[in-house]
Amino acid sequence: MIVVIDYNVGNVRSVCNAFRHIGCQAKLSCNPEDIESASGLVLPGVAAFGYAVSALGHLAELIKKLALAGKPLLGICVGYQMLFDRSAEYGSHKGLGLVAGNVVPIPSSQTVPHMGWNLVKLPEDMDLFAHLPRAKSRGLPREKHFYFAHSFYANVTDTEAKIAYTDYGFPMPASVQKGAIYGTQFHPEKSGKTGLKVLENFSKICHLSRAKSRERKTT
């Protein structure tokens, strides 16, 4: 069972709906026991960073501990931004610090918010993008459109993180992967069929990780 963390911020229902649509069991919960026993965690977020961090409260430490111990965690949008060290949205706020980097404003030379469907170049070695159709021509990078809606972006400085980029006048990180920690700046639950495939991939990651941890327990 995947647990979508319910910490009283906007649009968390859509993520559950999307998992249900692909036949995957997902539960909306803020109960620490549910979170501990989940096969994977999703940290959604339609909120301002500061509000989201304070709403998460004491759950932050638990989520951090579990993710570092190998439980798959997927942060979406502000939930993704919260994986990093700090954000400058409406003040300065501390994040979970799971991935090194800071959340900073998109340069005002661009239209802000960055809103709509943008192309993301999909590295072959990022698990969230497995089994997505290949590029039409050989040698071209694999890329897909995803839906974005944000005014800040994560300047990723973590050398251990794999990063997928989109182009918004500069290469802007759109997704990260580090150990069992995954994040997307875009909304997979709102990115049509391609987005649903990304959530299906996350669900497979959770399934595999659960199977592995069972193996470890029995041997």
Added chain:
Amino acid sequence: MLTKRIIPCLDVKDNRVVKGVHFLNLRDAGDPVELGARYSDEGADELVFLDITATIRSRKTIVELVEKVAENVFIPFTVGGGISTVDQIDELLRSGAEKVSVNTAAVQNPHLLTEAARRFGNQCIVLAIDARRSKTQPGRWQVTVKAGSEPTDLDAVEWAIKAEKLGAGEILLTSMDADGTKTGYDNELNKAVSDAVNIPVIASGGAGKLEHLYDAIVEGGADAVLMASITHFENYTIKQMKEYLASRGIPVNL
């Protein structure tokens, strides 16, 4: 590169999609959930649902509608119509809407934009402006409220600039003069507003032909185009619109 968005607009009254001319003479255009799902399958980039009755009774219906749409549609959608408090915004976002649009309430209480943006982030706060060409001052547009029925003293361009500073993350700009006429968007209005702000502008009102969409993007500087009549009554499919724009060099998500 960020693509230009095609956004069908579903005006909802008594749980049915309706469409009129200049906001009057409404025609039935179908079931909102079915129509929304169809547009999503056809490749719409986003949807807008506007509760055009916006009464206390319709408020409950619209929350239920949002829940149903969110179970069936996996693209972003905005909900608007009669929204006046942060709690209402919270309820709609929690029910599955990606964004909410505010209009009359923001004119009456501009602080609502700030309060909502601080809590939910400005990316989900859309300011809807219903603008009418000034009869006395050429090149100016007057903001109207209450579904276009009540003129205000506000100038549309100045209001857009102020709203951006207050926390609006996007402007849904409807020309009251062009709405439902199918004679093209008011691109002078679109250009005046999109040049004045740095947030995305959705052009609305007047789409009738494919080149109108192109003109709103190129002449009007719009980031997205909204339409109702030409999709509801099946003049063009979303795919036809996107293929047309792509053939003229506009980036779209095809």
